[in-house]
Amino acid sequence: MQNPYIPYPVVVDKIITEVDTKDIKTFRFKFVNPEDEQKYAYIPGQFGELSIYGKGESPIGIASSPTQKGYVEFTVQKAGVVTSALHEMEEGEVMGLRGPLGNSWPLEFLEGKNIVIVGGGFAFTTLRSLINYMIYGDNRKRFGNVTVIYGARNPGLLLYKDELIEWQKRDDLNINVTVDKGDATWKGREGFVPAVCKDVAPSKENAVAVICGPPVMIRFTLPVFFDLGFSKENIITSLEMRMKCGIGKCGRCNVGSKYVCKDGPVFTLAELDKLTPEY
Amino acid sequence: MEKRLIKKDALAGIAKKMAGDFLVWAPVKKEDNVLFEPLGSEEPFFSYLNSKNAPKNVFFPHTETMMKFTRTQKGMVFSSEVNASGGAVLFGVRPCDAHSFALLDKLFDQEKYKDAYYIAKRQNTTVIAIACVKPPYASCFCTSVDGEPVGQEGSDILLTDIGGDYLAEFITPKGEKLVKYFGDAKADAAAEAKKNEIAAIARDAIKSKIPAHEVKPILDVNFDNPFWNTIHGKCLACGTCTYMCPTCHCFDISDEVKGADGVRIRSWDSCMFPMFTKETSGHNPRSSQKERWRQRAMHKFKYYVDNFNAIACVGCGRCVMSCPVNIDIRKIVEDISKL
Numbered sequence: 001m002q003n004p005y006i007p008y009p010v011v012v013d014k015i016i017t018e019v020d021t022k023d024i025k026t027f028r029f030k031f032v033n034p035e036d037e038q039k040y041a042y043i044p045g046q047f048g049e050l051s052i053y054g055k056g057e058s059p060i061g062i063a064s065s066p067t068q069k070g071y072v073e074f075t076v077q078k079a080g081v082v083t084s085a086l087h088e089m090e091e092g093e094v095m096g097l098r099g100p101l102g103n104s105w106p107l108e109f110l111e112g113k114n115i116v117i118v119g120g121g122f123a124f125t126t127l128r129s130l131i132n133y134m135i136y137g138d139n140r141k142r143f144g145n146v147t148v149i150y151g152a153r154n155p156g157l158l159l160y161k162d163e164l165i166e167w168q169k170r171d172d173l174n175i176n177v178t179v180d181k182g183d184a185t186w187k188g189r190e191g192f193v194p195a196v197c198k199d200v201a202p203s204k205e206n207a208v209a210v211i212c213g214p215p216v217m218i219r220f221t222l223p224v225f226f227d228l229g230f231s232k233e234n235i236i237t238s239l240e241m242r243m244k245c246g247i248g249k250c251g252r253c254n255v256g257s258k259y260v261c262k263d264g265p266v267f268t269l270a271e272l273d274k275l276t277p278e279y
Numbered sequence: 280m281e282k283r284l285i286k287k288d289a290l291a292g293i294a295k296k297m298a299g300d301f302l303v304w305a306p307v308k309k310e311d312n313v314l315f316e317p318l319g320s321e322e323p324f325f326s327y328l329n330s331k332n333a334p335k336n337v338f339f340p341h342t343e344t345m346m347k348f349t350r351t352q353k354g355m356v357f358s359s360e361v362n363a364s365g366g367a368v369l370f371g372v373r374p375c376d377a378h379s380f381a382l383l384d385k386l387f388d389q390e391k392y393k394d395a396y397y398i399a400k401r402q403n404t405t406v407i408a409i410a411c412v413k414p415p416y417a418s419c420f421c422t423s424v425d426g427e428p429v430g431q432e433g434s435d436i437l438l439t440d441i442g443g444d445y446l447a448e449f450i451t452p453k454g455e456k457l458v459k460y461f462g463d464a465k466a467d468a469a470a471e472a473k474k475n476e477i478a479a480i481a482r483d484a485i486k487s488k489i490p491a492h493e494v495k496p497i498l499d500v501n502f503d504n505p506f507w508n509t510i511h512g513k514c515l516a517c518g519t520c521t522y523m524c525p526t527c528h529c530f531d532i533s534d535e536v537k538g539a540d541g542v543r544i545r546s547w548d549s550c551m552f553p554m555f556t557k558e559t560s561g562h563n564p565r566s567s568q569k570e571r572w573r574q575r576a577m578h579k580f581k582y583y584v585d586n587f588n589a590i591a592c593v594g595c596g597r598c599v600m601s602c603p604v605n606i607d608i609r610k611i612v613e614d615i616s617k618l
Contacts, residue, residue: 003395005345005532006359053348053355053543054536080559094354242558244532247392250548251529252556254578255564257585262392276502278564278574 004247007051007096008036012089013071020156023078024122025087026063028071029097040097042066044129045105045238045266049246050074050086051096058082059243059261062100063125065132067139072097075125075159101246102265105130105210106236114144116202118221120151120193120213124159126238127212131167140172147202151178151193151217155186176200194220204229210236222269232269239265239272239279255279281449281458282466290438290445293460294323294370302367304337306330315369328415329373333525333597335383337369338400342546345396345532350539360542361395367404368457375421375593377408377433379525385587386528396545405453408434409445412477413484418596420487420609426594428485429478441473489609490616491580491590498581501618502573510576510611511568513604518549520598520606521575526591529555550574576611 010029018024027050031037042048042062049057058080064073078087089095105126115134119127127150134143148167152158158177168175178189178196189196193213202209209225211218218237225235241253241260248262256276258264267275285293297303298318305323307316312331313324348357380401387397411419411428421428431437435454438445446466449455521527531548534541548555551571557563565571583591592608599607 003359003361004392005395007357009355009357011354053350053357054534054541056534057532083559092353094351094356096355096357240558241564242556244530247394248389249386249392249394249528249530250532250545251550251578252548254574254582256577257582276577278570 002039004098005245007049007057007098008040009033009094010072010097012091012093012095015089015091018075018159018161023087024075024157024159025078026073026075026159027086027089028064028073029095030071032094037070037072040072040100042072042100043104043107044133045126046100046102047126047246047265048072048074048097048099048101049243050076050082051098052082052085052089053096055082055085057096057098057244058086059101059246061126061129061238061265063128065129065136067133067136075122075128077122098246102261103263105266107133110208110210111142112144112206114203114205114207115146116207116209117146117148117150118193118197118209118211118213119149120217120221121153121157122159123212123214124150127210128160128163130210131173132163135167135170135173144206145174146172147174147176147200149176149178149193149196149200151180151191151196151213153180155179155183155188174200192220193217194224197221197224198227201228204231204234208234208236212238232273235269236266237269237272239267241265241279281455282471283447283449283458283461284444284464284466284470285438285447285461287440287443287445289462290325290371291323294318297368297370297457297460303370304334304367305370315372318370323371325371325409329376329595329597333379333523333595334369334372334376335379335525335528337367337404338380338397339383339387339528339530339547342544343396345543345545348541348543350541361399367400368407369404370407371409371438372406372434373411373415373595374408374428374430374432374434374437375411375419375426375595376525377406378421378426378430378593379433379595380406381433382526382583382587382589382591382593383528385589405435405457406433407436407438407454407457410437410439410478410481412440412481414481414486416596416600418487418599418609419485419594420489420596421594422482422485423487423489423491424590424592424594427478428481429474439474439477441470441477444470446470446474487596487609489612491592491612494580494612494615495584497615497618498577501615502577504618506614506618507569507573509614510606511572514551514568514572514606515604516551516553516568516571517603518551519601519603520608521549521551522547523597523601525593525595525597526579550578576608576615579608580612580615
């Protein structure tokens with residue numbers, strides 16, 4: 001029996017400081033035992049428990065795409081005990097990784113549809129996984145139009161800046177990057193995510209919106225999509241909760257009869273309407 | 280099913296004989312309390328009402344090492360810890376507590392995610408229950424939550440006092456493996472008839488009843504009912520109810536380090552504690568004791584039913600007897616049934 005509580009040993013292969021404030025970094029891990037990579041077969045939207053011995057574990061969404069072989073990436077904000085210890089780690093150090101955990105973005109449901117991806121701030125990580133998955137090789141043919149609306153407070157807080165530039169060069173992606181307020185060098189769009197969504201006005205026809213961001217962004221973005229005619233079945237988001245076990249046993253991410261770790265973190269708005277509002 | 284008769288005064292000898300061969304957890308008198316402990320030289324105490332604490336700690340200890348690790352130059356090396364060497368016997372639990380194991384199995388031994396620590400101990404341990412021919416306490420309400428005072432659920436062997444003898448029923452193959460410890464006296468039909476008679480009397484003797492099966496559809500539609508404002512006022516958030524409960528299973532995972540060596544442990548936690556759900560950001564989805572009490576009631580009488588088609592309560596009454604401010608789950612269920 002595979003013991004789901006025991007992490008795979010991983011080595012910190014590369015650390016990328018994503019933002020000017022230096023408190024969000026992307027950690028690229030390689031498995032110490034190469035055969036573990038097979039066991040860690042994941043789908044965009046899933047998460048892992050980053051495990052630092054002596055500090056504990058932290059549940060973080062997987063930021064890389066399964067199409068990126070040989071490593072797995074997590075983009076982590078420095079916040080609590082574990083993530084602060086993680087930010088102190090250096091390349092070459094060994095730590096642990098559990099998972100993959102949770103459900104995922106519903107790829108089969110998304111296939112053949114036009115996909116609208118809306119991300120705000122630091123909540124863009126598993127959306128990035130989904131984008132990279134959809135645009136990889138022949139995968140792109142399995143999805144219709146892909147529209148991305150991504151915003152941060154200022155240009156220095158945008159994640160994955162190099163990838164954003166690469167994506168903008170493609171003619172099979174509609175990329176809209178916005179900042180709340182630009183700076184002297186910013187030549188792109190300014191404005192809040194909900195306003196940009198209204199401006200871009202993606203069609204509801206055969207479309208699914210995948211939305212992740214801070215609560216305030218979600219609150220003002222959802223009405224825009226309702227006005228555009230999107231149904232609650234066709235709006236998908238991902239929840240965050242305090243977690244420990246990650247496999248539906250320890251009880252703390254219990255919302256109604258669901259466990260966010262095991263039954264989520266991905267839910268449609270229609271599913272969330274049926275849940276108790278304890279998240 | 281194999282059935283034997285054993286003399287009542289032979290029980291302690293059987294437990295001690297088993298203890299010579301493997302680990303035996305048995306009720307032991309500790310000052311005014313009875314607790315399940317690994318049997319050593321002391322006498323097991325079988326003429327008890329029920330143990331102070333639920334025996335769930337045999338499978339799900341208060342604190343349990345999940346893995347060990349050692350700091351090295353480049354991070355850490357670690358090893359998993361699943362201790363289940365040799366067999367064990369849990370001797371003399373009450374049927375309500377045996378029932379709780381069947382309920383915990385549903386959570387810890389699911390198809391997809393199996394809890395290696397719980398399952399290893401559960402598989403290696405034979406559960407011997409002693410039926411309640413008289414209800415131990417006025418607050419016992421097992422018959423309202425799918426239990427029986429002379430019930431087999433969750434047991435491998437059931438012992439029922441039928442007068443001068445115990446009738447021993449070997450319910451599972453795991454139980455049958457221990458039949459050699461119970462002598463050669465085969466039980467006849469008369470012993471079985473006597474047991475059934477006693478079981479019916481015992482069932483009728485449980486006077487405390489709650490409408491546990493009626494409240495599920497009411498809970499389905501009453502998450503926002505003002506009723507939830509009325510329970511928690513006197514709750515101290517001490518967590519005693521959850522610690523005493525045979526079916527409560529929430530836990531924490533934490534690391535402890537001494538020098539270069541450390542352990543990752545899990546320990547009981549409680550939905551009654553404010554920190555249980557508090558996030559790093561400061562946000563707490565269950566921000567007051569109202570939400571926490573609603574969670575406890577909902578989890579036992581609705582969520583567990585939704586997920587496993589079983590109520591997460593065995594009617595032992597420990598929470599009723601132990602609550603320092605006399606919050607009574609029976610009254611809460613009664614009140615919910617009237618919403």
